[in-house]
Amino acid sequence: MPIPESFRTARLQAERLAPHHLNDLIQFHRDPAVMAELGGVRDEHQTAQYLSRNVDHWVKHGFGVWVLRESDGSEVVGRAVLRYLRLEDIDEVEVGFALYPRLWGRGLATEVAETCVVLARSELGVESLVGVTTPANRASQRVLLKLGLQYEREVLIEETRCFLYRANWAASTEAVD
Numbered sequence: 001m002p003i004p005e006s007f008r009t010a011r012l013q014a015e016r017l018a019p020h021h022l023n024d025l026i027q028f029h030r031d032p033a034v035m036a037e038l039g040g041v042r043d044e045h046q047t048a049q050y051l052s053r054n055v056d057h058w059v060k061h062g063f064g065v066w067v068l069r070e071s072d073g074s075e076v077v078g079r080a081v082l083r084y085l086r087l088e089d090i091d092e093v094e095v096g097f098a099l100y101p102r103l104w105g106r107g108l109a110t111e112v113a114e115t116c117v118v119l120a121r122s123e124l125g126v127e128s129l130v131g132v133t134t135p136a137n138r139a140s141q142r143v144l145l146k147l148g149l150q151y152e153r154e155v156l157i158e159e160t161r162c163f164l165y166r167a168n169w170a171a172s173t174e175a176v177d
Contacts, residue, residue, distance in 0.1 A: 003063035009111045014066035024076040033101045037137040080112045092130045127170035
C-alpha cells in the first residue's frame with residue numbers, strides 16, 4: 001500500500017510537497033529561528049534546489065516531505081519528513097519535522113512525527129528508522145526519544161556534527177524470538 005500523499009492528525013493536516021509550495025518554503029527557509037538547527041537560512045536558489053530534490057524523492061520513492069498546515073487549512077506552518085538519507089554509504093529512512101516557533105512546545109512535532117513513524121512501519125515496512133539533530137537541539141532530541149528512537153552516535157552530515165537517533169524494530173523482534 002502506498003504512503004498517503006496527505007493525512008491529518010488531531011491538530012495538523014499534511015500534504016505532499018509540490019512545486020506550488022515554493023513561496024511557502026522560501027518564507028519558511030528565511031526564518032532564522034526555524035533554520036537555526038537546520039543548516040541556516042536558505043536563499044531562493046537553495047530553496048528551489050531543496051524543493052526539486054524533495055519533489056523528485058516523492059516521484060522516485062513514493063514518500064518524502066509533507067507540508068503542514070493547522071487543521072483549519074490556513075497558511076503553511078511547517079513540514080514533516082519521511083525520506084531516504086544517505087548516511088555513511090547506506091540509505092537510511094529518516095523521520096523529521098520542523099515548525100514555526102509560535103507552534104513550539106505544544107506537542108505538534110511529536111503528533112505529526114508519530115504519524116510518520118506509523119507510516120514508516122506499517123506502509124514502508126522499515127525495520128530501522130533514524131532521526132538526526134544537532135547537539136544543541138534539545139527539543140528535537142526529546143521528540144525523537146518520545147518516538148522510541150535512541151541516541152546511537154555522532155555523525156557528520158554535510159560537514160555538520162549531528163546526533164544520530166535510531167529505532168531498530170528488527171533487533172527488538174529478534175530478541176523476542
